[in-house]
Amino acid sequence: GGGSTPSAAPSAEGKALEKTTITVGALPIPDSAGMHIAIAKGFFKEEGLTVNVTQLQSSAIAVPNLLGGSLDMILGNYFAIINIQSKKGGDFRFVADAYQAKPDTFALVVPKDSKIETPKDLKGANIAVPAVNSIGEMAAGSTLRTVGLDRLKDVKFQQYAFPDMPAALATGKVDAAWLTEPFLTGVQKNAGARKIADTMTGAMADFPMAGWTVTKKWAEANPNTVAAFQRAYAKGQQLAASDRKEVESILPKYTKISPQDAAVITLGAFPTTLSANRIQRVADLMLEYGYLTEKLDVTPLLVPQPQ
Amino acid sequence: MIGRRVARGAIGVAGLLIAAEAAGASGLVDPALLPRMSAVLVEAVRLPADPEFPPDLLSTLRVWAIGLLVAVLGAVPLGLVLGNLRRAELASRPLVEFLRPIPSIALIPLVTLLVPSTEVVKIIAVVYASAWPLLINTMYGLKDVDPVAKDTLRSFGFGRLDVLRRVSLPSAAPFVMTGVRLASSVAFVVTVSTELLAGGVSGIGVYMLRAASGLRTDLILACILWTGALGLVANILLVRLQRRAFRWHAVAAVGES
Amino acid sequence: MSVTTTAPPAPPAPSRPRRTRGALTALAAQVWLVPVAVAVWEAAARVAESVYFPPPSQIATRMYELWLTGPASRLFLTDEALDTFGPSLGRLFGGWLMACVAGVAIGVAVGRSRVLADYVDPVIEFCRAVPPAALIPLFIVLFKTSTQMQVATIVYGVIWPILINTIDGARYVDRVHTDTARVFGVRGARRLVRVVLPSAAPKIFAGLRLSLSLAVVLMVVSELVGATDGIGYQLMFTQQTFDMAAMWGSIVVLGILGYTLNASFLLAEKRILSWHRRARQTT
Amino acid sequence: MLDVVNLAHTYGHGPAAHRALDGIDLKVAEGELVCVVGPSGCGKSTLLRSIAGLIRPTEGHIRIRDAAVSDRMGDLAVVFQDYSRSLFPWLTVGDNVALPLRRRGMDRGARRSAAAEALEEVGLAGAAAKYPWELSGGMQQRVAIARALAYRPSLLLMDEPFGSVDAQTREDLEDLVLKVREHHRMTVLLITHDIDESVYLGDRVVVLTGSPARVAGELPVSLPFPRDQIATRELPAFVHLRAEVGRLVRARDRRD
């Protein structure tokens, strides 16, 4: 992990940071906008902290990186982290919330000329999700459940990366795809695909998607760094939450989303606090859907926010 | 002579690109799904101007070069040992053959758990994958050494090691060199694939990840053109090396001139 | 063995039990490293106690549960096993065989024709540096079904060692051999089959052997996208569900598969290349 | 039959170039047996390989039955000096001999029996199922000879074909060549180092000079046929011719 200097630059609070340079892993998606704003605006620098961002492709590889020590912190998909936590694959701590679903941020789409009109017609369909056994599967599953279909028996999930889904749809390899921005807008605009359901409603409404995650060991070893991170990050996240223009201008800088697209795509919410109640929803729903085998209390996983 | 070969090669590559363009232009491939080759070429030409790209390119080249070098230094001697000591070869064969089909994709997350550096993980993946062609080709090369040549040196009282160094190795060298050329492209493929899978700070694959985030298939394909071009250049250099070092092989055994 | 002190002199040819013992020793010489490696792994895994690296015993148990608790009539294979291995093997062999045929055919053509080589060499060198994984977007568009796409991925991934080794082998045929074929008017297909291919065979076989285990790798890669079954799918699925023992089980299956394929391949090679082995033997 | 006009060949280019043949003129009539002698390294094999169409001469031209060498091919057979490398190690001895016979339109059985017969003639009756590398040097050389004879070419080119066999076998093979040539009206060009052999076998002996090879002289051999290993060699004409060829060979610088 990043070049740490235990010899203590003082933070704004005056307490010495255990680590002044941290390496975080994130996916090139809107979820990490708050972090990038905070970096761009120098909020971390003000705390005496340097944050380097490493590009990641999936949560599947993020966790080994975190556990192995290549990364100090990752943008953790709640579903994935809680899954691994419950199976004792690691002991994680969330230090800040990053992204939360809003209506129309994750939807099921079908090709233009598809016979599928409503989620009911999905019986027997192949559905593309970015990963099997993931939040995408659960979200699509919840939509299916509202129309009386079972995600295990009535449909088949296939793994496709988001950018490959439009082609998979157009060539008929899948009947429907669970897509997010900017692909959602793209596929509707370019290929005339139809949205048949917004999956982030009902039980999934305002669902927490991702948060900044460290290991328990790391959190305990670096309390001051964590606090400094949280303070600086909160400022960036605040901007992302309150001013869409900030997000629109930062997105093209760390992804290849064009400014034009950034202006029109549907964005989720950028929660400014880390709330146990909200995150607990993830664990509870995972239990309900059978992704977890026993109840998991998330409260111990949260690192309290500094005052 | 050289000029004609370059011209023919250029025609070959141009043919490939034109075919790709024609596939797009004729509607055989839906341009909404895959950008036209002409558009991709334009992006490929523009890529070096993107300030993010050159560092990515260099990073990929570094991982490739280090990985290939380590693989050559490790696998060729190992191949020499296994090709010479039948017992060692037999004993290690189950293990080697068990390991060979395991994809780096499965191993990368596990290695990542143990190694706290993405760069080193990539290099390990490259070494792991590109060692096999070197190992196998070296072993097969040793099997192809003329026994009369070996006997000649033996009869002068040279020991096993000398026979290995002075007859088996030079005689198997063209075979090994083919292995190096194979390993070189495998190393490219694995470097970029690992970047695609595991991400990292920089690399062509990382650039492609970023491009994918914006649905920029044209940029992804432009990156592919660059990888292909790099592989081509690396191979040209290796072939040149091969020609220079093993002139005897080409002249002594080439078919029609 | 106990009483006779006036035993007849040992027969010149090795007796049957001696021969079996010889075979057993030979087998032992081949496999002794395997139990050693497994034991070391077991010990290390038990000491490390990491969920990510379960000990072999645990992996074996999980593999048994998953795949070997079926009816005896099916060699105890479960439905799950058949659904996982069947399609994978089909794609694996399909892809590998296609790559073999195409690789050897194109390789010989390019290796024997300077002009053709001039034209296509750069294209080949260009293409083989492109990762199959990066071409998946292309394959999604080009191929109708997922199976076609997967087979294409395998073919694309494994053809290069065959092609390159065949080109080299076919190009560097001993000049006296080609000259002999020429003056005796051995031409065309006959020259190909009787002179060029045998002469290139040692190299071609090196390529085939490389590509065989590469095909297993590519099978996994191809099943990561758009698949609903197969060993690669199983590997990814268990990774996602964090069933580490089962994931390792898939890896072990890949290893065993690779080993078996390789062993069968070597048997075939031993037959076909016996002239080579014997001609190259120092007495 | 064979018409070599002003033939020259240079290996390589620039300062490393080596001129092997220089203005060779040679005519061989239909059915004639011409022996070529000359010092080691002068260019005999080069001449033979040019005639076989295996290397393109730098100057001059070669015509066989009035056709330029490159467009024809197929009705000639060569016994290479490097006989061991000209046998295919992946084929049995029988298959090595039978391989070219397919061009003669023979079926499998006919090819096999023709090969067996040819092997028998060179004293290798039992060897058909063996591989070339299981044979001794002299046996390999005889396989190469058998292959060329079985092919029944109209032009037979032999490059020191009897160098690796013992004296007795050599005599048998010499007589075999004479017999086959007689029966099948072959034209033969034979390179040898043995002056006796050149006189015993040839209708004519061509002597080449040292490198680059030029024709030093030609000598018609007017000994009666059939020739006999003992009787012919005792003839005064034989002794005289042999001395004559020896003089021609010695007259020239042997080395470049």
Add this chain to the structure above:
Amino acid sequence: MLDVVNLAHTYGHGPAAHRALDGIDLKVAEGELVCVVGPSGCGKSTLLRSIAGLIRPTEGHIRIRDAAVSDRMGDLAVVFQDYSRSLFPWLTVGDNVALPLRRRGMDRGARRSAAAEALEEVGLAGAAAKYPWELSGGMQQRVAIARALAYRPSLLLMDEPFGSVDAQTREDLEDLVLKVREHHRMTVLLITHDIDESVYLGDRVVVLTGSPARVAGELPVSLPFPRDQIATRELPAFVHLRAEVGRLVRARDRRD
């Protein structure tokens, strides 16, 4: 010096087994030059390769200076019958000759000049910088001879070493071998098909029978030294010995 006792060798196993040598007894004294003749394929090369320690005899044993063959090695040199394959194509002619001299502990310069000298002696003064495949067959054979002579072994084994060179060169090489043996007190075992040559060169001629090889007879050659190509061959003793060897050879079945 060399002591071969009851040597037998069988190639292969089972029904395809071929017995090449059968109960060979042979003694060669220090400094002696023994020529071995025998029909093609009888087992001469097998004998030579056994003495060189390259193949392990099935029965019997071989001792050189009272040491078993396998533990020693190093003070002998071999000219292989298959000379073209025994030259390394990746080395120049000079390096081919110089390579074994490493075992003599010579430095680079000494190796190079020894190689140049040996090449000069076989008439290849200008060829050191060429590659073996740029040479004619006879020239390659001479390189192999130069390599063996430059090594100055105490035991020199030669397998039909002069088969590919012209008559004049052959005589020169024969005299060269005699000269080198004289100067450096080598022991030489030479296989040849040429009966004249065996008598001209040898202190003793050993005749082998056809396959499997046994010793058919031995003939001491008591011709005076130094020998001369013309004078020696004209001696009545020479003519007699030659006839004698010829009879021994012919007395036996030539082929199996």
